[in-house]
Amino acid sequence: MKAIRIHEKGTIDNVNIEELPKPEIKPNQVLIKVKACGINPVDWKSTVYGYFEMPYTVGTDISGIIEAIGNEVTDYKIGDEIIGSLEWAKQGAFADYVATETKYISLKPKNLSFEEAAAVPLAALTAWQGLFDKLNVQAGQKVLIQAAAGGVGLFAVQFAKWKGAHVVGVASAKNEAFLKSLGVDAIIDYKTADFSKITADFDAVFDSMASSEQTIPLLKKGGNYVTITAKPSEDLVQKQGVTATHFLFHSDAEQLKTIANLIEQNHVKVFIDKQFKLTEAKDALKYQHEGRSRGKNVLVV
Structure with a gap:
């Protein structure tokens, strides 16, 4: 099978297409024929900064179809169409096939x-966990969401509006x-706004742009x-x-199931900026690095 691999950190150009054997599954795993892969900022950052053990x-x-199941798996069957965010330390999504435990999929x-x-x-779980696990956003609260048109931001504004917040x-x-x-109630144009002149009446700030110096002063006492980027001083x-919290999302099948239900009920829409073939992964990561996407970028396998 084809897989997008890296052996040495330092540059996106170190990413290559390699042929690997199809994964063998353990009794508690499923084998997934990958149909598409979501691209996230961590994917290019890890090639440059080496967040994960090389090679990987x-x-x-991922999204895909279950092709085989281990003999201990009872919650899925062959042919099920799934989505998931794989085990963080191992990564492994950009490939024709993936073996994973079911706690990472829905x-x-x-x-x-x-x-x-x-x-x-990843983007939807990050938005969900930031808003509801960390900020505890409630109906009627005023919430500021940075990078509102980005991958995480678009989920965050929709979740916050679904909850009844002023966004x-x-x-x-x-x-x-x-x-x-x-449904976003108001927009702040980051190119022209003077943040020091904005009224400090926000209940919550979701920051994905390391903007604490600008945005923390906008909060009420x-x-x-x-923040999902740099910690504030x-x-x-x-x-x-x-109160300030820095966090990294975690894969959570139950939360992903809740999000999937909201999508099926048309409370939340998904927006694709650009699609690439799996074999164009290097170009896709460079495009993601540019950071001007409206919504998400995807590899089609």
């Missing part, structure tokens, strides 16, 4: 294509109409800030009288 197959997000939303479905796991998105002006069509947090 790049990628964490049934694919029936109303999505495989390409759309592959865009869901302000930070994005470029070109995405204003698009975001308002999703006692407000909550969460402790001095700033104490000065503003807020």
